[in-house]
Amino acid sequence: MRVDARKNYDCLLAVASEVFADQGADASLRDIARKAGVGLGTLYRHFPTREALLETVLRASFEALAERAKVLERSDSADEALLAWMQETTEFTYSQRGIIALMMDAIEDTDSELHASCVMLRAAGTALLTRAQAEGKARDDLNGAELFDLIAALAWLREQPSHASRADRLFDIVAGAVLKDRGDV
Amino acid sequence: MRVDARKNYDCLLAVASEVFADQGADASLRDIARKAGVGLGTLYRHFPTREALLETVLRASFEALAERAKVLERSDSADEALLAWMQETTEFTYSQRGIIALMMDAIEDTDSELHASCVMLRAAGTALLTRAQAEGKARDDLNGAELFDLIAALAWLREQPSHASRADRLFDIVAGAVLKDRGDV
DNA sequence: TGACAAAATGGAGCGGTGCTCCGATTATTC
DNA sequence: GAATAATCGGAGCACCGCTCCATTTTGTCA
Structure with a gap:
């Protein structure tokens, strides 16, 4: 890659990271290009789709969450590990509003850059x-796909302004449906 | 109201009802006006906001759901009544994809036409x-707002194509979290 | 019936979006 | 230093929501 291309690529990533965190996953790509001091065509060549850009911006976070799961798998308490991971995952998606809907689309769309x-x-x-x-x-009687759905639903709820004050309550309610015999949490 | 205005109003409602059911709540308003054979300005005068148009289109359904709740309140089984109503409500929002997000916005926005x-x-x-x-x-330990959140989350899930095959399962799981001592459903 | 005011119309126009395409520019190589 | 290949950036297209207002239609009243 040419040095000027590399510079633009890095700059786009940095700006996109900021803008997505700030405005959500449906932020204007034109705006990102402008803020990066780069033409729109340049953005689209480096990242042919919005998913491609998001994937690159968030790859580290995705991998961190997967790594975190591996660490938690070695913890003492299996139920607390599961809960902690659910919590951290919903919080991650909240930091990039709108991404959970894209992830739900991507998980069955093998063409999406977010699929993997x-x-x-x-x-x-x-x-x-x-x-x-x-x-x-x-x-x-619960499988991974269903768990993912529940996490996605919680993540979506968390994005709704009117829901804010009940976010923790709803998490506990859903958590109670996933675990069993916990008594009072 | 002048007769020509009335005609356009009715025509817009009929077309909007069809288009919203077909394409979801974020359908193009320009498209609705075009299909109704009416100018964009006419649509906006009759329905100043998308919410206003949706509210008018769906008012009957909203009222039917409220009426249905009243009928169910007089049924024998309180838990089955609650479940049936949850089911019917999520199914209604599914028939107008995208509306549940608008409803979540509207429920705390007293200015929205959907608020009431x-x-x-x-x-x-x-x-x-x-x-x-x-x-x-x-x-x-559950209140109406939390119940509404759960229904909204289920409704949102139902809109996700990747979730389709698990819709009924997830409903049961969440239902199990709302009711108590049901044993196997 | 004919004139006139009020009501209703509809589309041009504004600023925004995603996305494509290609002439101009720049970096690299020889 | 010239040739070449990679890269750039924005004009252009079709769409969006929404506003504004010159024009047309309707209902009323003399």
Whole structure:
């Protein structure tokens, strides 16, 4: 890659990261190009789709979440590990409003640049769920896809302004549906 | 209202109803005006906002759902009544994809034309919940706002193509979190 | 019936979006 | 230093929501 191309690429990534965090995943790409001092064509050549740009911006976060799941798998408490990961995952998607809807689209769209990341995340969650089930901490009639749906629903709720004050309550309610025999949380 | 105005108003409503059901709540208003054989300005005078148009299109459905809640309140089984209403409400929002997000916005925005309808719906659900709680069928630490959030989350999930095959399962899981002591459903 | 005011119309226009395409520019190589 | 290939950036297209107002239609009243 030519040095000028590299510079623009890096600059676009930095600006996009900021703008997406600030305005959500549906921020104007034209705006990102402008703020990066770059033409729109340049943005589109480096990142042919919005998903491609988002994937690159968020790849590190995705991998961190997957890595975090691996660490939590080695923790003492299988149920608390699962809960912690669910919490961290919903909080991550909240930091990039709008991305959970794209992820739901991407997880079954093998053409999407976000596809691999979503599949990886779902697998990471499934591992934690399976372990919790093996220890009798999570309900057995639940699979990874369903867990992912529940997390997505919580993440979507968290994006709704009117829901803000009840976010923690709803998380507990859904968590209670995933785990079993917890008594009062 | 002048007869020509009345004709356009009715025509717009009929077309909008069809288009919203077909393309979702974010359909192009220009497209609706075009299909109704009417200028864009005419649409905007009759319905100053997208919410106003949606509210008018869906008012009957909103009222039917509230009325349905009243009927269910007189049924034998409080828990089954609550479940049935939750089911019918999520199915209604599914018939107008995208509307649940608008409703979540509207429920705390007193300026929105959808506000009154949303408040009414939430109250209808709250009544069913309260009754179920009084009979010991629903968990006590849940209020109407939280129930509305859960329904909204289910409705949003239902809109996601990747989720389709698990819609019923997820409904049962969430239903299980709302009711108590049901054993196997 | 004919004139006139009020009501209603509809589309041009504004600023924004995503996305494509290509002439101009710049970096690299020989 | 010239040739070449990579890169750039913005004009252009079709769309969006929304406003504004010259024009047309309707209803009323003499």
